[in-house]
Amino acid sequence: AAEEGFDLEDVEGAIEAAGHGPLPVLAVVGRPNVGKSTLVNRIIGRREAVVEDKPGVTRDRVTYEAEWAGRRFKVVDTGGWEQDVLGIDASVAAQAEYAIDAADAVVFVVDAKVGATDTDEAVVRLLRKAGKPVVLCANKVDGPSGEADAAYLWSLGLGEPYPVSALHGRGTGDMLDQVLEVLPEAPAQTFGTAVGGPRRVALIGRPNVGKSSLLNKVAGEERVVVNELAGTTRDPVDEMIELGGKTWKFVDTAGIRKRVHLQQGADYYASLRTAAAVEKAEVAVVLIDAAESISVQDQRIVTMAVEAGRALVLAFNKWDTLDEERRYYLEREIETELGQVAWAPRVNVSARTGRHMERLVPAIETALAGWETRVPTGRLNAFLGELVAAHPHPVRGGKQPRILFGTQAGTRPPRFVLFASGFIEAGYRRFIERRLREEFGFEGTPIHISVRVRE
Ligand code: GDP
Ligand code: GDP
Numbered sequence: 460a461a462e463e464g465f466d467l468e469d470v471e472g473a474i475e476a477a478g479h480g481p482l483p484v485l486a487v488v489g490r491p492n493v494g495k496s497t498l499v500n501r502i503i504g505r506r507e508a509v510v511e512d513k514p515g516v517t518r519d520r521v522t523y524e525a526e527w528a529g530r531r532f533k534v535v536d537t538g539g540w541e542q543d544v545l546g547i548d549a550s551v552a553a554q555a556e557y558a559i560d561a562a563d564a565v566v567f568v569v570d571a572k573v574g575a576t577d578t579d580e581a582v583v584r585l586l587r588k589a590g591k592p593v594v595l596c597a598n599k600v601d602g603p604s605g606e607a608d609a610a611y612l613w614s615l616g617l618g619e620p621y622p623v624s625a626l627h628g629r630g631t632g633d634m635l636d637q638v639l640e641v642l643p644e645a646p647a648q649t650f651g652t653a654v655g656g657p658r659r660v661a662l663i664g665r666p667n668v669g670k671s672s673l674l675n676k677v678a679g680e681e682r683v684v685v686n687e688l689a690g691t692t693r694d695p696v697d698e699m700i701e702l703g704g705k706t707w708k709f710v711d712t713a714g715i716r717k718r719v720h721l722q723q724g725a726d727y728y729a730s731l732r733t734a735a736a737v738e739k740a741e742v743a744v745v746l747i748d749a750a751e752s753i754s755v756q757d758q759r760i761v762t763m764a765v766e767a768g769r770a771l772v773l774a775f776n777k778w779d780t781l782d783e784e785r786r787y788y789l790e791r792e793i794e795t796e797l798g799q800v801a802w803a804p805r806v807n808v809s810a811r812t813g814r815h816m817e818r819l820v821p822a823i824e825t826a827l828a829g830w831e832t833r834v835p836t837g838r839l840n841a842f843l844g845e846l847v848a849a850h851p852h853p854v855r856g857g858k859q860p861r862i863l864f865g866t867q868a869g870t871r872p873p874r875f876v877l878f879a880s881g882f883i884e885a886g887y888r889r890f891i892e893r894r895l896r897e898e899f900g901f902e903g904t905p906i907h908i909s910v911r912v913r914e
Pocket of ligand 2: 664665666667668669670671672673715776777778779780808809810811812
């Protein structure tokens with residue numbers, strides 16, 4: 460490293476920054492209008508989690524990356540769902556339920572100006588049951604005079620209320636310091652115990668693609684579809700399923716079986732559930748209705764899994780209904796609409812007839828293997844050396860930036876850091892990713908490549 464002009468500390472820092480595995484998850488929950496979205500904006504330091512005044516606005520982004528005091532984590536915002544037919548307590552509980560289940564720690568936001576309401580008490584009960592670490596945010600304390608209001612919230616029994624003004628930023632630093640105190644370094648509950656235990660699979664896809672049918676098929680028994688509304692006190696449930704001689708943990712199958720069809724907020728609710736399932740899983744099986752055109756919603760769900768850095772399998776369902784013409788057009792659609800995940804193993808199944816069910820497990824195993832692949836540094840650099848010699852970066856401004864060396868900083872998914880003598884263009888990065896995949900496989904996994912340029 461030294462003779463290439465990088466100092467060791469620099470190199471080690473870059474590797475550490477890139478090498479983190481899945482990030483711990485912080486859920487922000489609370490009643491509507493207490494300021495959850497405003498707080499999330501504050502935490503992520505962006506204007507991305509839009510605070511909308513329009514009721515019923517659909518937001519499909521619920522997970523954001525954040526950094527505080529040099530630590531990175533994910534934030535799940537549950538602010539996007541309006542109250543609906545369920546009534547306020549049930550609505551809040553339903554959205555909080557999934558977020559809490561997928562979280563490593565929770566920020567519970569209460570409007571200090573209003574004080575604790577019955578709905579807040581309902582969320583407190585959920586939090587108690589879940590047993591996750593909680594930081595109590597007494598929001599809308601815009602000045603010193605509001606601090607007394609915050610103190611009243613000791614009555615919730617969740618410990619110290621942190622007086623915060625999400626709107627103006629007052630007190631958020633102290634609250635985030637406390638969050639880091641209780642938030643584990645890595646998502647312990649979903650990954651720390653994974654070694655040797657059953658692998659975690661999220662079966663996701665838009666409504667009516669056949670998730671519950673597939674689940675019934677692989678679980679080997681017909682179950683009565685629970686038609687109850689969400690927001691009951693039932694926990695999200697994961698299910699152990701025997702498949703291909705192994706036990707798999709299908710996460711949040713209760714969410715699939717509940718089959719919630721709500722009008723207002725249904726899309727957001729579905730997104731929240733999908734995001735929560737993805738966070739809990741190691742591999743996502745995205746189910747797509749092969750009989751219908753691949754939709755933007757299908758693509759969003761695929762993107763969620765990829766952005767979360769999970770292994771990915773694409774399963775095209777309802778194959779029993781396809782005629783030759785549809786099969787032809789489907790192949791074209793897959794190329795154009797899902798070209799960015801051409802690396803994902805694909806299975807064509809029918810939950811109705813059981814067609815190719817036996818191919819599901821090998822596909823999942825392939826994806827998990829890709830997700831965990833580690834390329835030894837020697838092999839990687841031999842490969843990079845040949846690549847750079849045969850296909851040098853285009854000359855820019857009389858200079859030719861070169862990849863000097865690289866290393867794999869982490870797995871699950873594979874993360875690489877490349878050290879370069881100058882700015883490496885996006886096209887050349889994509890070329891390197893393509894060649895890495897050709898050389899080492901990485902089937903079924905996103906890969907991350909970051910480039911460090913010598914000062
Ligand atoms: P959510 O429904 O819980 O996500 O709440 P929002 O973030 O959408 O905020 C609801 C309303 O409360 C908006 O009008 C915000 O501007 C306002 N609000 C949020 N945080 C604060 C705060 O710290 N102080 C004051 N005064 N208003 C706030
Ligand atoms: P979910 O909303 O994703 O859980 O979808 P469901 O499992 O409830 O399925 C939606 C509809 O598609 C139901 O009428 C199923 O019977 C039907 N369906 C599911 N899988 C298949 C399949 O492989 N072939 C056919 N022909 N229909 C299917």
